Amino acid sequence: MTAGKLTRKVTLLAGGVGGAKMADGFQQVLPPGELTVIVNVADDFELFGLHISPDLDTVLYTLAGSADPATGWGIAGDTHAALEMLGRLGAPTWFSVGDRDLATHLRRTELLAGGRSLTDVTEALRTSLAVPSRILPASDQPMRTMLQTDAGELDFQTYFVARGQRDEVRGVRFAGLPEARPTEAALRAVREADLVVIAPSNPIVSIGPMLELPEMREAVAGARTVAISPIIAGRALKGPADRMLVSLGHDASALGVARLYTGLVDAFVLDEVDAELGPEVERLGMRALPLPTVMRSPVARASLARAILDA
Amino acid sequence: MTAGKLTRKVTLLAGGVGGAKMADGFQQVLPPGELTVIVNVADDFELFGLHISPDLDTVLYTLAGSADPATGWGIAGDTHAALEMLGRLGAPTWFSVGDRDLATHLRRTELLAGGRSLTDVTEALRTSLAVPSRILPASDQPMRTMLQTDAGELDFQTYFVARGQRDEVRGVRFAGLPEARPTEAALRAVREADLVVIAPSNPIVSIGPMLELPEMREAVAGARTVAISPIIAGRALKGPADRMLVSLGHDASALGVARLYTGLVDAFVLDEVDAELGPEVERLGMRALPLPTVMRSPVARASLARAILDA
Numbered sequence: 051m052t053a054g055k056l057t058r059k060v061t062l063l064a065g066g067v068g069g070a071k072m073a074d075g076f077q078q079v080l081p082p083g084e085l086t087v088i089v090n091v092a093d094d095f096e097l098f099g100l101h102i103s104p105d106l107d108t109v110l111y112t113l114a115g116s117a118d119p120a121t122g123w124g125i126a127g128d129t130h131a132a133l134e135m136l137g138r139l140g141a142p143t144w145f146s147v148g149d150r151d152l153a154t155h156l157r158r159t160e161l162l163a164g165g166r167s168l169t170d171v172t173e174a175l176r177t178s179l180a181v182p183s184r185i186l187p188a189s190d191q192p193m194r195t196m197l198q199t200d201a202g203e204l205d206f207q208t209y210f211v212a213r214g215q216r217d218e219v220r221g222v223r224f225a226g227l228p229e230a231r232p233t234e235a236a237l238r239a240v241r242e243a244d245l246v247v248i249a250p251s252n253p254i255v256s257i258g259p260m261l262e263l264p265e266m267r268e269a270v271a272g273a274r275t276v277a278i279s280p281i282i283a284g285r286a287l288k289g290p291a292d293r294m295l296v297s298l299g300h301d302a303s304a305l306g307v308a309r310l311y312t313g314l315v316d317a318f319v320l321d322e323v324d325a326e327l328g329p330e331v332e333r334l335g336m337r338a339l340p341l342p343t344v345m346r347s348p349v350a351r352a353s354l355a356r357a358i359l360d361a
Numbered sequence: 362m363t364a365g366k367l368t369r370k371v372t373l374l375a376g377g378v379g380g381a382k383m384a385d386g387f388q389q390v391l392p393p394g395e396l397t398v399i400v401n402v403a404d405d406f407e408l409f410g411l412h413i414s415p416d417l418d419t420v421l422y423t424l425a426g427s428a429d430p431a432t433g434w435g436i437a438g439d440t441h442a443a444l445e446m447l448g449r450l451g452a453p454t455w456f457s458v459g460d461r462d463l464a465t466h467l468r469r470t471e472l473l474a475g476g477r478s479l480t481d482v483t484e485a486l487r488t489s490l491a492v493p494s495r496i497l498p499a500s501d502q503p504m505r506t507m508l509q510t511d512a513g514e515l516d517f518q519t520y521f522v523a524r525g526q527r528d529e530v531r532g533v534r535f536a537g538l539p540e541a542r543p544t545e546a547a548l549r550a551v552r553e554a555d556l557v558v559i560a561p562s563n564p565i566v567s568i569g570p571m572l573e574l575p576e577m578r579e580a581v582a583g584a585r586t587v588a589i590s591p592i593i594a595g596r597a598l599k600g601p602a603d604r605m606l607v608s609l610g611h612d613a614s615a616l617g618v619a620r621l622y623t624g625l626v627d628a629f630v631l632d633e634v635d636a637e638l639g640p641e642v643e644r645l646g647m648r649a650l651p652l653p654t655v656m657r658s659p660v661a662r663a664s665l666a667r668a669i670l671d672a
Contacts, residue, residue, distance in 0.1 A: 099471035129442050135464030139489045141471070149460040153446035160410035160452070178450045 061086045061243035065256025066105045067122035067288055068280055069249035070112035075351030077113055082182035086239040091187045092195040092224055092259035095207045097145055100155040101162055106172055107154055114179040125150045144212045169233050186236045188260040193226030195255050215290040218297045224259045232263040240269040248277035252291040253310045276317040276358060278343060279304035283323050305330050372397045372554035376567025377416045378433035378599055379591055380560035381423035386662030388424055393493035397550040402498045403506040403535055403570035406518045408456055411466040412473055417483055418465055425490040436461045455523045480544050497547045499571040504537030506566050526601040529608045535570045543574040551580040559588035563602040564621045587628040587669060589654060590615035594634050616641050
């Protein structure tokens with residue numbers, strides 16, 4: 051109950067759905083404005099001539115209380131009239147865009163075209179939707195996750211949505227690096243946080259690109275940091291993180307994730323069902339914190355956030 | 362009944378709603394593919410970073426059988442979820458854009474950005490929507506109707522939609538002229554038509570800009586041409602044509618419109634309620650054809666088209 055009083059300024063590194071749920075948990079338990087979410091932008095892409103930032107949108111909608119509870123992404127109750135018509139007009143329809151969601155892409159694209167940074171645009175959007183937490187893109191410069199597969203190199207959305215994650219990932223690179231810089235705001239949010247939290251997002255394609263940004267890994271390593279495992283009992287709750295870990299030579303386990311964060315975090319939250327991995331995690335030089343990490347409801351999100359702040 | 366057999370190739374010059382209804386009438390009575398509609402583009406504008414062509418859209422939707430019957434523009438049954446969300450995100454909402462309609466703007470803008478001409482893009486859109494008639498923008502180059510009012514010079518959509526036509530129009534110019542050229546396809550459609558029809562659209566801001574394009578007035582004058590009055594009993598059925606005629610020094614009457622087309626048309630259709638103006642119209646050197654011109658229903662559109670072809 052009193053957790054938020056000691057640790058006030060929390061900065062969360064987040065990808066899409068899992069990261070957004072964790073963000074919502076912290077937003078619920080912290081005083082308004084004390085949470086900053088740094089969001090992966092390496093999944094961003096262009097569709098219909100629009101700049102789409104899937105992870106920023108998922109965090110934005112979730113923190114605005116308007117995310118679709120069935121999927122975790124998109125806007126609850128959104129319709130798809132424009133997408134259906136776009137299909138009739140010959141446009142690709144493999145990426146689901148709701149009508150309200152489309153408005154976000156349009157507004158973002160228009161403001162970016164007017165010369166504003168993605169950071170500024172995101173701030174305008176979250177203010178419009180009365181989101182109390184700051185949402186910061188990890189970078190204002192383009193960086194794109196590219197995946198090596200037997201079907202060739204695929205950009206993230208082609209791999210993830212268009213091809214339904216069916217390709218085995220044999221390598222990953224982040225196009226745009228090392229030119230892309232973390233934003234000053236993001237670096238400052240990490241450096242000035244009482245606690246940096248790495249969300250239970252895919253460590254390779256959601257958290258990975260943010261940590262690859264120059265100075266970001268060092269900033270996170272220098273902070274008081276806790277990470278949460280996105281792998282529970284060897285499986286990702288959502289998405290291909292488990293298969294990706296294996297195909298890239300890691301363990302599809304909380305321990306495998308913890309290894310990726312060695313030297314970076316002070317503590318590691320693994321699900322209570324994986325508690326027996328705790329001692330091995332601790333041998334990596336981090337505290338192991340077994341907790342119930344499945345965020346099935348808004349209440350569960352807040353409970354996890356509170357437990358992390360208490361620990 | 363046999364009209365379409367003698368006069369097969371009809372080219373219609375059209376603005377928005379009235380022009381689109383006339384186009385639908387001819388499309389109903391002519392063999393598929395024999396109608397070409399040349400459409401005003403001087404009302405085009407940018408909104409949400411998208412290229413919007415209101416008159417092309419109205420003609421497109423009407424000929425696809427999907428125009429909103431209540432308004433004559435937009436798509437029947439369209440929803441407005443994106444526009445509502447755009448408003449929440451701080452975008453202007455004075456121009457009504459439905460969700461399906463937005464798809465058209467998106468697709469057009471994307472294809473234009475890819476380097477295709479407005480003519481090519483319009484052809485792709487009408488083909489996607491299975492419209493049997495050709496729809497040709499009058500020009501592939503930007504031209505914009507600018508109106509002089511006591512509130513200063515206003516672009517057309519600001520005057521027409523945002524300010525609700527409340528300003529008295531004291532002057533008109535077409536920005537982009539004389540650089541803008543009519544398309545080769547539009548000029549050819551006029552020159553090769555068995556009959557050129559000037560729709561009952563606003564003669565100043567819908568038909569006017571097309572006739573101002575280099576070579577277009579000469580091409581129309583050289584063809585067998587009939588115009589239809591948009592003014593009935595001194596009033597425009599829709600829009601500000603009547604007030605605009607008066608404030609620019611013309612008569613708000615079928616005769617006033619006929620005078621604007623002197624030397625250009627061989628025949629002039631005026632509504633039967635204005636039949637007494639016939640002799641004065643004929644003194645301008647054109648046949649006067651009193652007909653029922655109010656197109657209250659699809660059947661009425663076809664009847665008017667057939668009567669024109671018969672006359």
